Amino acid sequence: MARKCQHLTLKLVSVLLCLGYTSAQVFGGGGCPNVKAQSTFDLNRYLGDWYEVYKFYAAFESGQSCAKAHYELKxxxxxxxxxSGFKDGKAINATGDAFIPDPQNNPAKLKLRFSSLAPYGNYWVLDTDYDNYTFIYSCSGVLGITHYEFAWILTRQPNITEDVKTKLFNEAKAFGIDTTNFxxxxxxxxxxxQ
Structure with missing residues (x-):
């Protein structure tokens, strides 16, 4: 009985620590939504500049404006x-590394990190037409009790048409992703x- 209590206490402490760590992110109860990455993916067409238009809140992007991403093959x-972007009127940037672990079976499921000290996280392309928009999603479960998630909609131009926004928000809803977090x-x- 004491061992079972210790196990439950350890699990509860772990959950509380994780919640504290992820409280500055979007999180919800239960497991991650059942999303599906795009079945095909042409990395060469994906490279280049993308402008961030919609995003889920992420502490590491807090207060940032004019966000833009540049993808280049190494x-x-x-x-x-x-x-890149601006925060408090100053230009900022962060350089990350991404790769496709299984290009044959899951070409649109990338792994990404912005520090050599950090583990790679999920970067799933749920939908892109390469020329106008991309919809990116990441979710991590915490002990099967909760999850935290990130999502971005990027475009090749600094704005988005209402048709594309509606299309991508409807796709998100169909996957069970709460679009009010965008x-x-x-x-x-x-x-x-920029």
Whole structure:
């Protein structure tokens, strides 16, 4: 009995620590929504510049405006991702590394990290037409009790058409993703190339 209580106490402490760590993210009860990444993926067409239009709140992006991402193929087959934007009027950027672990069976399920000290996280492309938009999603479960998730809608131009927004929000809803968590990226006062 004492051993069972210790196990439950340890599990509860772990959950509370995880909730504290992820409280600055979007999280919900139960497991992750049952999403499906795009079945085909052409990395070469995906490379280049993307503008962040909608996103779920993430502490590491808090207060950032004019967010933009640049994807470039590296000689080792990985993808260099440079995220840039502005915070408190100052230019900021972060460089990440991504790769496709299983290009044959899951070509749109990438792994991504922005620090060599961090583990790779999920970066799933749920839908892209390569020329106009991409819908990216990531979710991690915590002990089967809760989950935290990230989502982004990026476009090749700094804005999005209402038709594309409606299409992607409807796809999100069909997967069980709560679209009320999407926040519009602040693009007011952005430089022309940002």
């Amino acid at each position: 000689s080792d087959g990985h993808i260099k991702i440079v995220n 926040k519009l990226q602040d693009r007011s006062g952005c430089p022309n190339n």
